[in-house]
Amino acid sequence: MSMTAKERMAIDRQHMPEREAGVRNCDFNEVNIGFPEQLALIEASRCLQCKAGKCIEGCPVGINIPEFMKYVEAGDFNKAAEVLLSANALPGITGRVCPQEEQCEQVCIRGKGKGVPVAVGHLERFIADWARENYDVKQIIPPPTGYKVGIVGSGPAGLTAAGELAKMGHDVTIFEALHKPGGVLVYGIPEFRLPNKIIESEVDRLREMGVKIICNAVIGRTFTVGDLMDEEGFHALFLGIGAGLPVFMNIPGENLKGVYSANEYLTRVNLMGAYQFPECDTPVIKGKNVAVIGGGNVAMDAVRTSKRLGAKASNLIYRRSRAEMPARKEEVKHAEEEGIVFNLLCNPKRILGNDKGWVKGLECLRMELGEPDASGRRRPVPIEGSEFVVEADVVIEALGAGANPLLTSTTPDIKLNKWGYIEIDETGMTTKPGVFAGGDITRGAATVILAMGDGKSVAAAMNRYLKEKVTLPA
Amino acid sequence: MGHRMFKILDAKQLASDVKWFRIDAPLVAKHRQPGQFIILRLSETGERIPLTIAHSDNQQGFIEIIVKAIGKTTIELCKKEKGDSISDVMGPLGEPTEIEKVGHAVVVGGGVGTAVIYPLARALREAGNYVSAITGGRTKELVVLEDDLKAVSDAVYATTDDGSHGFKGTVADKLRELLADKERPVGAVYCAGPVPMMRAIADLTRESGIKTIVSLNPIMVDGTGMCGGCRVSVGGKTKFACVDGPEFDGHEVDFDELWDRLSAYRDQEKAAVDRMQHECKCAAK
Numbered sequence: 117m118s119m120t121a122k123e124r125m126a127i128d129r130q131h132m133p134e135r136e137a138g139v140r141n142c143d144f145n146e147v148n149i150g151f152p153e154q155l156a157l158i159e160a161s162r163c164l165q166c167k168a169g170k171c172i173e174g175c176p177v178g179i180n181i182p183e184f185m186k187y188v189e190a191g192d193f194n195k196a197a198e199v200l201l202s203a204n205a206l207p208g209i210t211g212r213v214c215p216q217e218e219q220c221e222q223v224c225i226r227g228k229g230k231g232v233p234v235a236v237g238h239l240e241r242f243i244a245d246w247a248r249e250n251y252d253v254k255q256i257i258p259p260p261t262g263y264k265v266g267i268v269g270s271g272p273a274g275l276t277a278a279g280e281l282a283k284m285g286h287d288v289t290i291f292e293a294l295h296k297p298g299g300v301l302v303y304g305i306p307e308f309r310l311p312n313k314i315i316e317s318e319v320d321r322l323r324e325m326g327v328k329i330i331c332n333a334v335i336g337r338t339f340t341v342g343d344l345m346d347e348e349g350f351h352a353l354f355l356g357i358g359a360g361l362p363v364f365m366n367i368p369g370e371n372l373k374g375v376y377s378a379n380e381y382l383t384r385v386n387l388m389g390a391y392q393f394p395e396c397d398t399p400v401i402k403g404k405n406v407a408v409i410g411g412g413n414v415a416m417d418a419v420r421t422s423k424r425l426g427a428k429a430s431n432l433i434y435r436r437s438r439a440e441m442p443a444r445k446e447e448v449k450h451a452e453e454e455g456i457v458f459n460l461l462c463n464p465k466r467i468l469g470n471d472k473g474w475v476k477g478l479e480c481l482r483m484e485l486g487e488p489d490a491s492g493r494r495r496p497v498p499i500e501g502s503e504f505v506v507e508a509d510v511v512i513e514a515l516g517a518g519a520n521p522l523l524t525s526t527t528p529d530i531k532l533n534k535w536g537y538i539e540i541d542e543t544g545m546t547t548k549p550g551v552f553a554g555g556d557i558t559r560g561a562a563t564v565i566l567a568m569g570d571g572k573s574v575a576a577a578m579n580r581y582l583k584e585k586v587t588l589p590a
Numbered sequence: 591m592g593h594r595m596f597k598i599l600d601a602k603q604l605a606s607d608v609k610w611f612r613i614d615a616p617l618v619a620k621h622r623q624p625g626q627f628i629i630l631r632l633s634e635t636g637e638r639i640p641l642t643i644a645h646s647d648n649q650q651g652f653i654e655i656i657v658k659a660i661g662k663t664t665i666e667l668c669k670k671e672k673g674d675s676i677s678d679v680m681g682p683l684g685e686p687t688e689i690e691k692v693g694h695a696v697v698v699g700g701g702v703g704t705a706v707i708y709p710l711a712r713a714l715r716e717a718g719n720y721v722s723a724i725t726g727g728r729t730k731e732l733v734v735l736e737d738d739l740k741a742v743s744d745a746v747y748a749t750t751d752d753g754s755h756g757f758k759g760t761v762a763d764k765l766r767e768l769l770a771d772k773e774r775p776v777g778a779v780y781c782a783g784p785v786p787m788m789r790a791i792a793d794l795t796r797e798s799g800i801k802t803i804v805s806l807n808p809i810m811v812d813g814t815g816m817c818g819g820c821r822v823s824v825g826g827k828t829k830f831a832c833v834d835g836p837e838f839d840g841h842e843v844d845f846d847e848l849w850d851r852l853s854a855y856r857d858q859e860k861a862a863v864d865r866m867q868h869e870c871k872c873a874a875k
Contacts, residue, residue, distance in 0.1 A: 295638075303816075383812060397637035520814065
């Protein structure tokens with residue numbers, strides 16, 4: 117059983133099977149297939165169980181990765197699942213959407229020099245999928261504490277906080293504005309990257325842990341934060357409401373028919389199932405020539421979605437060069453394999469319409485890279501007179517998101533920064549006692565795993581707050 | 591598991607294709623104010639559509655809506671009866687109407703737009719205004735809520751294009767008469783209905799500068815400001831009707847753009863209705 121380090125070093129990283137590009141770009145089934153058990157066992161044995169254990173620090177939710185690897189290698193998937201779930205309530209999700217190459221895998225000792233890190237993410241996904249069928253989560257729930265905690269928003273931050281607080285024995289209720297829990301995981305991230313059934317099963321596991329979920333409840337309208345604290349009897353709240361306000365470029369032609377924010381386009385397709393129209397009632401304009409503006413993960417999701425909806429040409433329009441693209445490398449690679457055309461160093465100037473009010477093209481300017489800007493990336497500078505038109509009947513703007521004021525406009529006692537995001541102290545508490553926040557609404561649009569990291573650390577702070585500051589009636 | 595359905599407590603046909611519903615939705619009723627709306631979804635495969643709350647009761651925990659059967663979802667909804675359920679009802683959404691004392695307030699409703707102005711009439715009158723209500727339709731059958739309006743207004747004028755009931759002409763024609771009445775100058779106009787009608791009303795009051803509030807009905811998806819699909823141009827600026835509205839200054843709204851954007855899914859909407867009717871015929875055979 118026990119291998120030497122040298123033997124471990126001799127094993128190459130196992131490749132996770134994925135569906136062929138020319139097949140998968142026609143449907144919405146998942147791109148990656150996942151490790152078969154045999155490959156998982158081999159891949160886990162590549163871990164050297166090094167003393168440094170830098171991967172644990174590299175993980176925003178602090179999973180004990182070496183211990184996890186030890187159990188996977190030994191084939192003790194139940195123990196591996198316990199290690200995983202004790203640190204991370206949503207491993208099926210993070211195993212699929214975390215940028216592991218910038219986190220645990222980046223600091224893995226196997227990745228030093230010419231080496232290749234252990235496929236932590238793929239193994240996380242493997243065990244999460246195993247646990248979904250085989251692991252009973254009730255074994256890690258303690259007796260009730262009597263504290264009642266509310267979670268506003270069921271995105272990655274809220275679901276994680278809910279899971280953590282339930283594991284501490286608190287009575288947890290999640291409020292979700294939409295009809296289905298998951299937040300950006302269900303409305304934003306496409307089915308082919310993160311199937312809705314995975315989210316549903318992670319949410320079901322939270323329910324098994326005793327978490328209650330109330331959908332169709334818009335905090336700020338249906339209830340205010342004050343109502344929840346003063347009338348509904350919550351001892352503490354976690355606000356994980358995300359950055360859900362689409363940013364538009366404010367260029368001419370944005371209100372033509374066929375122009376979408378990425379949020380709207382992806383919501384129609386992912387949450388509402390428009391790719392199944394007319395079986396699902398919500399339509400989406402599919403487009404023969406689709407132009408997606410942006411270079412982040414959301415832009416990749418939108419442009420890859422357009423291809424699957426049957427676009428002849430799916431163009432990505434990005435004003436900087438490939439090196440500055442904020443999207444995950446895997447997403448960029450998958451997009452290229454699937455036939456997405458990258459128009460780099462191009463900036464849209466205006467959207468052109470026909471006499472019926474429909475989009476017919478996107479006029480762009482060519483750019484060149486100048487001096488670095490505040491973000492450290494080289495600033496794109498327009499080349500004068502370089503205008504050209506990209507033919508398009510659908511234009512999608514994926515330019516990031518801002519803070520949605522729907523909740524915060526009803527809470528004058530919660531202080532915001534100048535961009536409208538919620539200010540928190542080092543524990544995650546807002547300026548309103550007992551009300552905590554985390555995820556994109558405190559940090560600006562970021563990643564799923566950073567939001568989950570917030571959900572986890574803030575949940576721990578909430579637990580301390582409840583025990584130290586809130587006295588329950590005897 | 592555990593998904594709460596919303597039960598229809600009562601239903602009543604108001605015209606051949608217009609129906610009134612009372613729905614059990616205590617969380618929506620609790621904080622609802624005039625001018626606000628809900629988004630509902632009939633089933634797992636359903637679309638999300640916005641509908642104005644015509645009335646609500648916090649004590650009894652219900653809301654009331656009035657629906658005209660025009661698209662697939664509204665046709666399906668109008669087939670529902672007392673005791674049936676709706677998968678999702680979310681709200682209350684939108685900014686409530688600013689209810690002020692303006693002296694003589696005129697509320698103008700076209701067709702089911704009357705469901706929007708009915709709660710306004712009630713609130714404006716409770717605020718001490720003299721309320722005139724104009725409710726119109728193409729023909730007698732399409733004039734809705736006339737009796738309900740009588741209970742909450744000082745004067746009610748029904749209009750029909752064909753003269754089959756009340757005043758013969760449009761709601762704009764009637765408003766023109768009221769504006770000409772020097773005895774009782776109009777302080778503000780609140781209006782809801784088809785886009786051409788709202789535009790006609792706004793045009794009528796533009797010159798005199800009488801405050802004219804219109805309740806807009808663009809296509810929406812989430813209703814929380816997340817998607818931007820309901821964007822409208824108001825005074826040259828882009829606004830989201832779901833969170834900034836649904837009510838705006840009628841003199842500032844770009845009605846042409848609104849009207850055009852409402853047509854974006856016309857082909858799909860028609861295909862969905864045709865498909866449903868075909869299925870119904872097949873099922874009947």
